Every structure is written in C-alpha cells, then in structure tokens.
Amino acid sequence: MAIWPALASFGVLIAAQTYSILTSPAEGDMGHLQKIMYVHVPAAWMTFLCFFVVLLFSVRYLWKRRESDDLLAASAAEVGAVFNGLTLLLGMIWGRPAWGVWWAWDARLTSTLVLFLIFVGYLALRGFVDDPQQRARWSAGVGIIGAINVPLVYMSVTWWRTLHQPPSSPATLDPAYTMGLRLNAIALLFVMIYFIRTRYHIARTERAVEEAAQQAAMGATPR
Amino acid sequence: MIESNINFVVAAYAVTWIALLAYVIRLFRKGRLARAALSRVTRNDGGES
Numbered sequence: 566m567a568i569w570p571a572l573a574s575f576g577v578l579i580a581a582q583t584y585s586i587l588t589s590p591a592e593g594d595m596g597h598l599q600k601i602m603y604v605h606v607p608a609a610w611m612t613f614l615c616f617f618v619v620l621l622f623s624v625r626y627l628w629k630r631r632e633s634d635d636l637l638a639a640s641a642a643e644v645g646a647v648f649n650g651l652t653l654l655l656g657m658i659w660g661r662p663a664w665g666v667w668w669a670w671d672a673r674l675t676s677t678l679v680l681f682l683i684f685v686g687y688l689a690l691r692g693f694v695d696d697p698q699q700r701a702r703w704s705a706g707v708g709i710i711g712a713i714n715v716p717l718v719y720m721s722v723t724w725w726r727t728l729h730q731p732p733s734s735p736a737t738l739d740p741a742y743t744m745g746l747r748l749n750a751i752a753l754l755f756v757m758i759y760f761i762r763t764r765y766h767i768a769r770t771e772r773a774v775e776e777a778a779q780q781a782a783m784g785a786t787p788r
Numbered sequence: 789m790i791e792s793n794i795n796f797v798v799a800a801y802a803v804t805w806i807a808l809l810a811y812v813i814r815l816f817r818k819g820r821l822a823r824a825a826l827s828r829v830t831r832n833d834g835g836e837s
Contacts, residue, residue: 571812578808582801598793601800608804644811651807658800662793756808763815770822777829 570762574755581752585745592742598662603745605655607753608648612680614757615645616715619687623708626701635701636772638708639691640764644757646684653677656729664728672721673729680718683711697775 585603592599618641626634656674657667668674687707694700722731735743 575808575812596793597797600797604800604804647807647811651804654803654807655800658796658803662796760811760815763819767815767819767822770819770826774822774825774829777826781829781832 570759574752574759577755578749578752581745581748585742585749589742589745592739595663598659599742601655601659602742603749605652605659606746607750608652608655609677610750611648611753611757612645612652612677613715613719614754615641615648615761616680616684616712618761619645619708620712620715623705623712626705627709632697632701632772633769635704636768637761637765639688639704640761640768642684642687642704642708643764644760646681646688647760648757649677649681649684653681660728669728671727671729672725673718673727676714676718676721680711680714683707683714687711697772 582603586600589600589603591597619638622634622638622641625631626638653674656677660669661667687704690707691700691704694703719732721727722729731737735747738746
C-alpha cells in the first residue's frame with residue numbers, strides 16, 4: 566500500500582486546519598469554541614457522504630450482482646462509522662462548554678447515534694454471515710433501509726425543536742468563517758476518499774483469501 | 789471561560805487526529821495481514837498442484 570496518498574491527504578488537512586485556526590476571528594458568543602466547527606461539521610458531512618456511497622453501491626449490487634459493488638459499500642460503511650463516531654465525540658466536546666452537558670437526547674443527537682448504530686450493525690452483520698452472496702444481499706438491504714435515517718438526521722433540527730442549532734453551511738455562516746469551513750470539508754473529503762479506496766483494496770485481497778480458503782476446503786473434502 | 793474553551797478546542801482537534809491516525813494504522817496493519825494471508829494461500833495452492 567503506497568504511503569504518499571496518505572501523506573498528501575493528511576498534508577492538505579493540516580494546511581486547511583492551520584489556515585482556518587489562524588485566520589478565523591473569535592466568535593462573539595462562543596469565542597474560540599467556534600473553531601470546533603471546522604472539524605465537527607465536515608466530519609458530519611463525510612458521514613452523510615459515506616452513507617450515500619453505501620446506498621448507491623448497495624442498490625447497484627442488488628441490480629447487477631457485482632461483488633465489487635458490495636465491497637465498495639462495505640468499505641464506505643466502515644469509513645462512515647469512523648466519521649460518524651468522530652462526529653458524535655466532537656459534538657460532545659462542543660456541547661459540554663456550549664450547553665453545559667456532554668449529551669442530550671434531542672432529535673439531532675439521537676438520530677446521529679442511531680445512524681452510528683446502523684453502521685455498526687451493518688458491519689457486525691457482515692462478520693456473522695459466511696456465505697458471500699447472502700452476506701452481500703443482506704448487507705445491501707441494511708444499507709438501503711439504513712439510508713432512510715440520513716435525511717432524518719439532516720432535517721431533525723428543522724422538523725423538531727432541538728438543543729442543536731440549525732445546520733451550519735457556507736450559506737448560513739458569517740463570511741469570516743466560510744473559507745475555513747470549505748477548505749476543511751475539501752481536505753476531509755480527500756481523507757475520506759483515501760480511506761474508502763484503501764479499505765476497498767484490502768477488502769478485495771481479503772475476499773481473494775476467503776475464496777482460496779473455500780476452494781481449498783472443497784478440494785480437501787473426502788468424496 | 790475563554791481559557792477553558794481553548795482546552796475544549798485542543799481536545800477536539802486531538803480527538804480528530806487520534807481517530808484518523810488510528811484508522812490509518814489499522815488500515816496499514818489490516819492490509820499487511822491480508823497480503824500475507826494471500827501469499828500464504830497462493831503458496832499452499834502452488835505446493836499442492
């Protein structure tokens with residue numbers, strides 16, 4: 566596995582974070598706490614993107630039955646779980662000084678936790694099922710059903726009264742913070758693509774090992 | 789208040805980097821193990837045939 570894509574994507578992330586930390590002024594109400602937005606919001610966006618990739622390749626697997634689609638969906642689910650867990654942790658770190666609590670069972674936080682549990686359930690399911698075709702079919706089903714939660718998470722702050730503020734985006738932000746948010750989102754997108762691509766190559770190798778082991782077991786069965 | 793806020797900001801960036809680097813290390817280890825398993829399996833296949 567080549568090291569340079571990792572170095573390049575993390576290099577872009579370091580540059581984006583340095584730029585946003587150094588150039589964004591302290592916010593009127595929250596002070597420097599606002600800088601958590603540059604990691605929390607892009608991590609949440611990457612979570613949504615990962616689940617979109619899971620949905621896309623799950624549907625394509627059920628349609629075309631190509632193994633590569635199943636492996637891509639599974640790779641995106643694992644990376645999505647990482648970003649989803651990170652989003653929850655960063656939200657808790659922001660919530661303690663901003664709201665006075667680490668966690669509240671409001672609609673945004675709870676639906677994001679449910680999304681994380683769906684990712685974990687999807688990965689656990691893949692670990693339980695031995696037959697590759699059955700595993701791919703069941704995973705695709707969970708991936709498609711689980712994707713229903715994504716718009717629910719996104720719209721939760723609009724549909725319900727929540728402790729969480731409305732969605733942050735370049736359109737709703739003060740111009741002083743928009744460039745920093747855009748750069749961090751692009752940087753984390755590079756990291757996400759690197760993660761999914763690498764995980765997919767590993768998944769293909771693991772699948773080749775699984776196939777070879779199954780063939781060896783069939784060959785060793787007495788007739 | 790501002791000082792304690794900075795502690796939370798530092799914690800957030802530290803958690804981000806720990807999570808991302810931990811996952812990269814996991815990927816590297818998983819990749820190495822998978823490649824080793826594949827070469828073992830293909831070597832065994834070659835030995836039997």
